[in-house]
Amino acid sequence: MIGGSTGISTGSRGVQLPGWLRDRWRRWRNAKLLDPLVQRKLSGFWITRRRAQREASEAFDLVAGFVYSQVLLACHRLGVLTQLRDGPLTHKQLLSALDLSPAAGLTLLRAAEALDLLECDESDTNEPIWWLGSKGAALLGNAGALAMIEHHAVLYRDLVDPVALLRSPRGSTELARYWPYATADTPSTAGSEQVRAYTALMAASQGLVADEILDSYDFTRHRRILDIGGGDGTFLRHVRQRAPQAQLVLFDLPAVAAEARRRFGGASGVECIGGDFAHDALPAGADLITLVRILHDHDDELARSLLHRAATALAPGGCLVVAEPLAGTPGAVRMGNAYFGLYLWAMGSGRARTAAEISAWMREVGLVDIEERPTRIPLQTRLIVARRPA
Numbered sequence: 001m002i003g004g005s006t007g008i009s010t011g012s013r014g015v016q017l018p019g020w021l022r023d024r025w026r027r028w029r030n031a032k033l034l035d036p037l038v039q040r041k042l043s044g045f046w047i048t049r050r051r052a053q054r055e056a057s058e059a060f061d062l063v064a065g066f067v068y069s070q071v072l073l074a075c076h077r078l079g080v081l082t083q084l085r086d087g088p089l090t091h092k093q094l095l096s097a098l099d100l101s102p103a104a105g106l107t108l109l110r111a112a113e114a115l116d117l118l119e120c121d122e123s124d125t126n127e128p129i130w131w132l133g134s135k136g137a138a139l140l141g142n143a144g145a146l147a148m149i150e151h152h153a154v155l156y157r158d159l160v161d162p163v164a165l166l167r168s169p170r171g172s173t174e175l176a177r178y179w180p181y182a183t184a185d186t187p188s189t190a191g192s193e194q195v196r197a198y199t200a201l202m203a204a205s206q207g208l209v210a211d212e213i214l215d216s217y218d219f220t221r222h223r224r225i226l227d228i229g230g231g232d233g234t235f236l237r238h239v240r241q242r243a244p245q246a247q248l249v250l251f252d253l254p255a256v257a258a259e260a261r262r263r264f265g266g267a268s269g270v271e272c273i274g275g276d277f278a279h280d281a282l283p284a285g286a287d288l289i290t291l292v293r294i295l296h297d298h299d300d301e302l303a304r305s306l307l308h309r310a311a312t313a314l315a316p317g318g319c320l321v322v323a324e325p326l327a328g329t330p331g332a333v334r335m336g337n338a339y340f341g342l343y344l345w346a347m348g349s350g351r352a353r354t355a356a357e358i359s360a361w362m363r364e365v366g367l368v369d370i371e372e373r374p375t376r377i378p379l380q381t382r383l384i385v386a387r388r389p390a
């Protein structure tokens with residue numbers, strides 16, 4: 001729950017106690033937990049033991065999380081997961097593919113096993129057999145996640161000194177240079193060199209997002225669809241497969257729109273328009289406008305004005321779809337405020353918002369029938385739909 005306009009969370013979950021009782025409970029709980037003797041007792045007493053162990057393990061994950069991410073990065077860069085894609089390998093076979101000393105290789109493989117990236121079968125041979133683990137298989141099957149694992153090396157460098165990151169002027173980071181539009185005064189002057197890396201990353205991570213959106217909202221009833229900030233057109237290519245009847249219009253920075261045009265290769269019924277959505281007129285007449293992973297990149301003023309411009313560009317009766325990961329997502333609250341909070345801070349603009357905030361802004365710009373449509377994996381994307389009155 002967001003505490004009013006300050007954005008300060010109460011941090012409470014589950015049953016809502018009256019304020020005075022909540023404060024007393026917090027004071028009492030924290031005093032107890034700060035005491036190592038109490039901690040020892042809680043983890044020894046049979047009624048509290050399981051919970052204390054679980055909380056200790058969760059706290060340790062917070063302490064050690066960066067190591068887990070680097071184990072994953074090492075596995076990815078060394079091709080450990082890919083080696084096991086088609087089936088298990090013996091320890092010697094896997095080791096020989098890694099170009100590491102036996103001791104270093106074993107250290108990495110055991111670490112990956114502990115993180116469920118790998119599984120080791122030591123049952124009936126003298127030599128262990130390595131399999132993909134459940135998390136390893138799920139990640140290997142997700143091109144977007146693999147692209148993000150490698151991309152996070154940039155964020156990791158910015159986070160080496162998190163206090164310095166938070167104290168420096170926003171935008172003086174490597175991640176801000178990676179996403180030049182986040183801090184540029186004139187983003188539309190960015191050349192193809194400056195947009196290439198992020199455009200490829202967005203295309204690689206678009207597959208699952210597109211399916212989530214297309215499964216949640218029926219695109220087949222629209223005749224002209226405008227995708228604002230549409231990247232190289234990967235999302236619209238998915239749309240075209242489901243809704244071949246629609247004319248498609250993509251709007252993005254000139255260098256990105258040029259790449260989209262190249263990738264569509266002159267396909268009929270597709271237009272790619274270059275411009276700056278903060279200043280240039282948006283193409284009019286669409287009966288569906290999509291903003292896929294756009295609003296969270298921008299500070300409130302630009303995000304609100306973009307919603308206003310999109311609402312105005314819609315044909316009367318047309319619909320606006322906003323799809324992105326949101327803050328306060330049940331079961332994924334860390335993703336919104338912890339992951340995206342720091343990611344977007346380092347990037348130099350934007351923030352993850354709640355569904356309530358975006359819905360309120362939609363209402364402000366005159367949209368109606370605002371509703372959230374469920375998606376299968378809300379962590380990846382949530383979907384808010386609204387309509388311009390006819």
Ligand SMILES: C[S@@+](CC[C@H](N)C(=O)[O-])C[C@H]1O[C@@H](n2cnc3c(N)ncnc32)[C@H](O)[C@@H]1O
Nearest residue numbers: 181202229230231252253275276277278292293
């Ligand atoms: C995070 S990417 C999302 C791309 C795509 N919608 C997707 O989900 O894969 C944001 C996109 O917005 C575009 N963009 C950012 N600022 C823009 C601006 N001022 N005018 C037009 N496009 C902009 C970027 O070039 C980029 O393609």
